[in-house]
Amino acid sequence: MARTAKIEIKDHNPIISFQSFLKSMIEKGEIGALLVAQHLAGNSAVMPTLVTDPEKLGEADPFAPAFPMNAARLLSRLTRKPTGGSIAAVLRPCEIRAFIELVKLKQGSLDEVLLIGIDCFGAYGNTDYAKFAGSVGISSTLNYYRGPAGHSNDASSPEGVGISPACKACEQPVPRNADLTLCMFGLDVFESLVVRADTEKGEALLDKMGLPEAAEPDKRDEAIASLVSLRTAYRDRMFAETSDATADLEKLMSYLSNCVNCYNCRVACPVCYCRECVFVTDVFDHEPSQYLRWAKRRGVIKMPTDTVFYHLTRLAHISTSCIGCGQCSNACPNNVPVMELFRTIAGFTQRAFNYVAGSSLDDEPPLTVFRENEFPDVTGGKG
Numbered sequence: 001m002a003r004t005a006k007i008e009i010k011d012h013n014p015i016i017s018f019q020s021f022l023k024s025m026i027e028k029g030e031i032g033a034l035l036v037a038q039h040l041a042g043n044s045a046v047m048p049t050l051v052t053d054p055e056k057l058g059e060a061d062p063f064a065p066a067f068p069m070n071a072a073r074l075l076s077r078l079t080r081k082p083t084g085g086s087i088a089a090v091l092r093p094c095e096i097r098a099f100i101e102l103v104k105l106k107q108g109s110l111d112e113v114l115l116i117g118i119d120c121f122g123a124y125g126n127t128d129y130a131k132f133a134g135s136v137g138i139s140s141t142l143n144y145y146r147g148p149a150g151h152s153n154d155a156s157s158p159e160g161v162g163i164s165p166a167c168k169a170c171e172q173p174v175p176r177n178a179d180l181t182l183c184m185f186g187l188d189v190f191e192s193l194v195v196r197a198d199t200e201k202g203e204a205l206l207d208k209m210g211l212p213e214a215a216e217p218d219k220r221d222e223a224i225a226s227l228v229s230l231r232t233a234y235r236d237r238m239f240a241e242t243s244d245a246t247a248d249l250e251k252l253m254s255y256l257s258n259c260v261n262c263y264n265c266r267v268a269c270p271v272c273y274c275r276e277c278v279f280v281t282d283v284f285d286h287e288p289s290q291y292l293r294w295a296k297r298r299g300v301i302k303m304p305t306d307t308v309f310y311h312l313t314r315l316a317h318i319s320t321s322c323i324g325c326g327q328c329s330n331a332c333p334n335n336v337p338v339m340e341l342f343r344t345i346a347g348f349t350q351r352a353f354n355y356v357a358g359s360s361l362d363d364e365p366p367l368t369v370f371r372e373n374e375f376p377d378v379t380g381g382k383g
Contacts, residue, residue, distance in 0.1 A: 003203050004183070006214035007193040014145075014189045015061055015138055018182070021195070021209070023054035025088060030205055031114060032085035035075060037062045044133040044140065048074055062090040063189075064141045065163065066133070067123035070270035070325045072098035076108035088114040092123075093175045094325040097358025098270035100177050101321045104365055107273050114201060117175020119184035121145075122167030125330055131161055145189055166326020166339045169235040171228050176359055180206065185227070186220035235343075242337070242344040252308060255341065258334040259307040265328035265338050266314065271321040271357075279310055311338070315345050320366045322346035323357045 009017045025031050038049045039059040046066035051057055072095045078087055091099070096117050102108045121144075124132055133140040162168075175181050179202030183194040194214050197203035217223075246252045263279065266272050278284070284306055294301050322342050329339035350356060353366040 002196050002198055002216075003206060004194050004196045004214050004216050005206055005209070005211035007195055007211065009190065009192055012190045013142065014193055015063055015141060017193065018062070019057050019060050021211075022060060022088075022090070023057055024209060025205070026052070026054040028208060030086075030208060031088040033087045035071060035078070035087060035089040035091075036060050037064060037066070037071075037090070039064070039137040044130070044135055044137045046129075050078070059138070061138050061141055062118055063145070064129075064133075064138075065121070065123045065144050066126075066129040067092070067164070067167075067325075067327075067330070068126055069268065070098055070327050071095050072102060072108075072270040075099050075113065076102045076273070079108045079111070079113055082109075083112060086112050086114065088116055090116045090118065091175075091178075092120045093117060093172055094120075094170065094323050094358075095270070096175055096177055097172070097323040098325060100358040100361060101271050101323065101365070102273065104361065105271075105273060105321070110361075114180070114205060115175075115178045116180045116182065117178030118182040119175070120167075120170070120173045121184070122163035122170070122173075124161055125164045128161035128164070164326050164330065165238070165337075166324060166329065166343070169231060169238050169343060170324060171232045171235060172359075173227055173231070174224055177361065178202070183217060183220060186217035186223040235347075238340055239344045239347055242340045246341060246344075249308075253302075256308055256311055256336060257302070258336050259311070260334060261304045261307055261310060262333060263310075264331035264333065268327040268331035269314075269318065270325065270327065271318050271323065272314070274317075279306070279313070311341070315342065318342075319346040319349040320353060320355065321357050322350075 007017050007021050010020070022034055022036065026034060032052065034051045034057075035048060036051060036057070037046050037060070038057075039046055039061055041059070045068070046061060046064045047068055048071045051060070071089065071091055075087075075089050075091075076099065096115055099108060099115075103110055123129070132144075174185070179197070179199045181196045181198055183196055187194065192214070194217060195206065195211070196216060197206045246255050263277070266277060266279075286305070291301070291305070294305070319342065324339070324343045324346065326339040328342060329337060332338055346357070355363060355366050
């Protein structure tokens, strides 16, 4: 049975208590650096930071319902070559799953990393988080967990904003492949936090931290099951609605009509890792006369061109690795429902390959190995 320990809550403030836990990890020399979300000085914005000085953790707030970027991309940059040091990364479940995919795609390494996963209640989109948090920073996070928004899939904050559609559709709110898991479901987080060691590396660190032993929350499984049920129902409705809205080429063109080829979704996607994208090469740097020929042939063409082809290419490229974090939609300036499309297609693609992106290091990514009888349901088991 996994070892669990209790983080004592000081002044009914789980954020300060968790900060103390993280500070202790650095002070005891167990890690050399820590990748963790912090409020930036002077405002309530939350961004990943790399910390080596434990005294610089005063604004650390991985519980904040903010998700400006998927930190898996940053962790892959920090680990793609050996540094001789150790890094602990505090990540959401979807960030860990994205990093696992990147490790399998040889874009990062687990050798010098300790993964700390936290139970995830969801997060607001960037603009909605700014409305919710205002200028009060960490205090807004505490209000989030006191109110209904932190405990319901559909509840809105007093500011009238709810968690992002990607979070509402996420049926994996619990970390997988973490070395340590911060258990929050089924607990009053203002009274106690429980940290669980899920690997030998995590257990070795927990042994050195000197925390009192604790049992896993009695109501944890029940709380997880209830939330997953709500999110799965939302996901299935989203799949059905998106499938209908993109059922043919005309509908797909309408669905993507506001796309301006900014490529923000590609930049924000944690598993879109190509060093050079074909869409920023000369292949799509068309001659002026080409545009005129297209316009003459059809009478009218949407400008910029290639928007639908761009998304179809990305779908073909990353639908097997998509982990549904929603950063594509978070980064879109024109509110194109990119996440809904990618999550829907990824759902069908990964189901066809019997694959769940980021769930296991042992599962080879689809199309990277040959498997006889790859699609037995399609071929009738004849290969």
